[in-house]
Amino acid sequence: MARKSDDTTRRPGERVAKVMARAGLGSRREAEEWIAAGRVAVNGVVITTPAVNVLPQDKVTVDGKPLPARERTRLFLYHKPRGLITTRNDPQGRKTIFEVLPQTLPRLISIGRLDLGTEGLLLLTNDGGLARILELPETGWLRRYRVRAHGRVTQAQLDALRNGVEVEGVQYGPIEATLEREQASNVWLTFAIREGKNREVRRMMTALGRKVLHLRRIRIGPLHLGTLGSGAFRELTPDEVDALYRAGTAKRDAAPAGPRGQ
CATH class of the missing domain: 3.30.70.1560 (Alpha-L RNA-binding motif)
Incomplete structure (x- = not known):
């Protein structure tokens, strides 16, 4: 049985929730909720705060199971239809986009949201780190x-x-x-x-x-819905994903002063 620890001593590495999100388990916020619930352990020690850094050699488990091997970052353009919500689970029992997407796709999270009555372009990814960068106000995508x-x-x-x-x-x-x-x-x-x-x-x-x-x-931002039909999706190429990641990071790093550029 894993031991409990609330040790938040600073150490090199990345925040554990960020590593979990990048592994495709869910968003960083979801990872932090799992940590608070005592479901996450690092090297056999249960953690209850996300203020923990981990290194590549550390063993992170969720409910006793190790993180899956990191997949390559994948990003999809999705034409969300009206009448669907973009959360994974809905207390009101409304249908979500994740119920209608093909089961052959990896576990995805949405970058931002569209409400029930709105259709159009929605970005989906298996990389929580990329999602966070593109959602940041500093990124400022039009x-x-x-x-x-x-x-x-x-x-x-x-x-x-x-x-x-x-x-x-x-x-x-x-x-x-x-x-x-x-x-x-x-x-x-x-x-x-x-x-x-x-x-x-x-x-x-x-x-x-x-x-x-x-x-x-x-x-x-630079991504257009174009002729993508309702309910259809298109996966961006690795080069397109890399370009988008670099552009988002550059906009974030350049944001501190003055109005945000397009």
Whole structure:
């Protein structure tokens, strides 16, 4: 039986939760929850804090089982359909994307989320470290959405969002929005945002007094949805993954001063 320890002595290496996430077991947050629950041991000693560094020669186990051999980093573009949620388990019993993805895929985690009624581009990976880099605010990837809403909106109203806006006590940063066209009683718009706060586009439209009828994410940074059909996915090549990783790391490291670049 593994012994318990709360030793958080500083040592070389990487945080154990990061190593677990990279092994494809789940997100770093999930790994930290397993640690807090006493399910993780390092060299036979149960740990209860994620503030532990491990080296390649250390033996990390979860529920007594060693971590799987690290897979190569894989990244998928997925066209999430409406009516699915992006968490692995849902207390309300709603269907998740992981229930409909092919079982032949590795264990994946989503990079960010799309709500139940939103479709479009979602990134999936087996590498928790890559997911964390691309999710960091410092990375600042531009996320572009196409919106169909009921009612009329002027370009002047949309331009006002460039200065940011407060909705229901939440402050949102600058938003680029463009009126594409009007069709009967509806309008088509594009929104470009960087923060990715929960339901941000929908709340912006509510602030304008308009109801979103259809919302699709079409771009994340340099990655485009393109012609990928609903429910379809495409795996990025190793070269594409490496380029994205380098770009994300460069943006993170360059972020401390001034506005974030695209």
